[in-house]
Amino acid sequence: MNTESDVVIIGAGPSGAVAALELLRAGMSVTVLEQGDWVPADHFDGARPEWELTQLKRWHPNPNVRGRPEDYPIDTAASDVNPLMFAGVGGAALIYGAHWMRFMPSDFRVRTLDGVARDWPFAYEDLAPFYGYVEEAMGVSGLSGNPAYPDGAPCPLPALPMGKVGRKAAEGMNRLGWHWWPGSNAIPSRAYRGLQPCVLRGTCGTGCSDGAKATPDRTHWPEAQKLGVNLRTGARAAEIETDAKGRARAVVWIDRRGARHRARGSVVILCANGVGTPRLLLMSGLGNRSGLVGRRLMMHPYAGVMGTFEDDLESWVGPAGQILTSMQFYETDRSRGFLRGAKWNCMPAGGPQSFRAGYTGGTLTGGWGATLHDRVARKFGRSFEWGIIGEDLPDESNRVDLSDALVDGDGLPAPRITYAISDNTRKMLAFHTARAVEAMEAAGAIETEVTPLIRDCGWHLMGTAVMGDDPETSVVNAVGAVHDVPGLYVMDASTFPTSSGMNPTATIMAVAARSVLDLIERRAEVDAA
Amino acid sequence: MSLSGTERKRLGALARVMIPGGAGQPGAAALGLEGAPVDDVLRIDPTRAGPLRRFLALEGPIDTLAGIEALAQHEPDGFEAVSVVLANAYFMHPETRAAIGYPGQEARDASVGLGEADLALVDVVAGRGPVFRRV
Structure with missing residues (x-):
């Protein structure tokens, strides 16, 4: 089957949703290829007793663990961190924590300020209107006036409750005089537009069973459908084709039965995440004059400090997003022995499954027997975490390329990840976990546990088709146009020159909005097929 | 799938050592964990059955954690399945939840937002002024 539309978008996650909706509003025809399916809210298990069981397999963020037909396998043998993602209408947002953070102004000027990595080709102030635009669409809850931002990072909806966990953490931070914010x-x-109000169920990370969490299947795709989007699920993109002049012309895709199809469009936009996008570019042999396609992969190594308290904190209560954040140690202080910094997020401890053996380290049975009952009695409901997202500086040796042995269900080469945590990151996480222990103790923790690095933490996939002005040193320009291929765009986090230490969805959507609105404005100038 | 009588008996023996009860929490024996609770878990996640059965087929003493540890080192994937199945059967059980004061992931009203005590804490932070780096 062949289709023809003005634009073909690969991926129905946050960036694909933003791009598609704006193009449709501008009157253009859009085909979207999504390898996953729609996931209705009642498919998620948050309100059922088995929610912690199914998060270990069905809703696990690692596609290698899920092993569903719509997932492609990833070769991670040479990686310190597992990349995480989800194929479906809404993308990985379906199972994200919904932490909504604007990047900081300094994040766009890392080279200028700290002499490493690159500056972005635009500044925080340039992106701020687009942050506001997508925050309205996503119904972001928070408290405006955050002194960590020059404009206070305004939010359209009031903040969620802090609960007992948040108050306990905040008291500790205030004793130390350290920054935090709801x-x-x-x-x-x-209730907001098509979203139900949050019920604090605390299961955001396994999908929202209450239709509350802002995900593109609820915030963007319903309007896109009304505007006539041709959204194909179960559609795995295999190759981007060009015409005789080298312009993007079509995407070959494969359905679940293995049949091949061709979606033609004069513009093709990649929104397949920081692993899927370079994989497709490499499989198609496109856009790699700089040799940087797939390189500079950044995944945000993550550490955590758990504190246990005497008080009952009801620490299974949500949101499982972030109750508080802190930017106290976000900026570079060279006396610490590393560059850049990290953002902290205070999160509830969740349900009781974390007390089973296997999560405790040491022997395989060490958490069982009397130890199990003792730990549950002392800790369950009385613990919370300061999670630490460290800025991951780009390194060209950290990369996505194509496996020469592993293939997906359609015989396409799987992505292969080569990724090593840097010395800068190790020093950064060591410093931050030490400070987080102090924060826990200031809050009254009677016990703390440090997790120096969590292997399943690669939620934030960035940098593998870097943006810049020079075609010799970048893959796309400042609005996502691939330098060497007219009509081909990248609008996901692959384009990010640096990673910041923030959860990236806000910036992914804001940059996508900036890019696609520029494309719409300049569409007459595009050398399209 | 359904465990055989022999498998169920072996799993029950493991459960009694791994979850003996204490600190106000019920033991596996009192809950009959190797029966319907385990069946529920395997119905929801049948992928655990294979490695679970491999572990149950191992010979060796399992009347102490040390004995189980030796088998677990020999068959870690099987022991992981045992752990997942027993832990979920145990913590999904209403009697366990009641004993540890866990109502499950219940719905609450988020619209209450920040209270006066919360905002008093926030005021302290706001009063300290900006913390961002000038660029």
Whole structure:
């Protein structure tokens, strides 16, 4: 089957949703290829007793663990961190924590300020209107006036409750005089457009069973459908084709039965995430004059400090997004022995499954027997975490390329990840976990546990088709146009020159909005097929 | 799938050592964990059955954690399945939840937002002024 539309978009996650909706509003015809399916809210298990069981397999963020037909396998043998993602209408947002953070102004000027990595080709102030635009669409809840931002990072909806956990953490931070702020989350605190109000169920990371969490299947795709989007699910993109002049012309895709199809369009936009996008470019042999396609992969190594308290904190209560954040140690202080910094997020401890053996380290049975009952009695409901997202500086040796042995269900080469945590990152996480222990102790923790690095933490996939002005040193320009291929765009986090230490969805959507609105404005100038 | 009588008996023996009860929490024996609770878990996640059965087929003493540890080192994937199945059967059980004061992931009203005590804490932070780096 062949289709013809003005634009073909690969991926129905946050960036694809933003791009598609704006193009449709501008009167253009759009085909979207999504390898996953729609996931209705009642498919998620948050309100059922087995929610912690199914998060270990069906809703696990690692596609290698899920092993569904719509997932492609990833060769991670040479990686310190597992990349995480989800194929479906809404993308990985379906199972994200909905932490909503704007990047900081300094994040766009890393080379200028700290002498490493690159500056972005635009500044925070340039992106701020687009942040506001997508925050309205996503119904972000939070408290405006955050002194960590020059404009206070305004939010359209009031903040979610801090709960007992948040108050305990805040008291500790205030004793130390350290920055914190009520968490900003893409989870509406009251009914908002097509979203239900949050019910604090605390299962955001396994999908919202209450239709509250802001995900593109609820915030963007319904309007896109009304405007006539041709959204194909179960559609795995295999190759981007060009015409005789080298312009993007079509995407070959494969359905679940293995049949091949061709979606033609004069513009093709990649929104397949920081692993899927370079994989497709490499499979298609496109856009790699700079040799940087797939390189500079950044995944945000993550550490955590758990504190246990005497008080009952009801620490299974949500949101499982961030209750508080802290930017106290976000900026570079060279006396610490590393560059850049990290953002902290205070999160509830969740249900009781974390007390089973296997999560405790040491022997395989060490958490069982009397130890199990003792730990549950002392800790369950009385613990919370300061999670630490460290800025991951780009390194060209950290990369996505194509496996020469592993293939997906359609015989396409799987992505292969080569990724090593840097010395800068190790020093950064060591410093931050030490400070987080102090924060826990200041809050009254009677026990702390440090997790120096979590292997399943690669939620944030960035940098593998870097933006810049020079075609010799970048893959796309400042609005996502691939330098060497007219009509081909990248509008996901692959384009990010640096990673910041923030959860990236806000910036992914804001940059996508900036890019696609520029494309619409300049469409007459595009050398399209 | 359904466990055989022999498998169920072996799993029950493991459960009694791994979850003996204490600190106000019920033991596996009192809950009959190797029966319907385990069946529920395997119905929801049948992928655990294979490695679980491999572990149950191992010979060796399982009347102490040390004995189980030796088998677990020999068959870690099987022991992971045992752990997942027993832990979920145990913590999904209403009697366990009641004992540890866990109502499950219940729905609450988020619209209450920040209270006066919360905002008093926030005021302290706001009063300290900006913390961002000038660029």
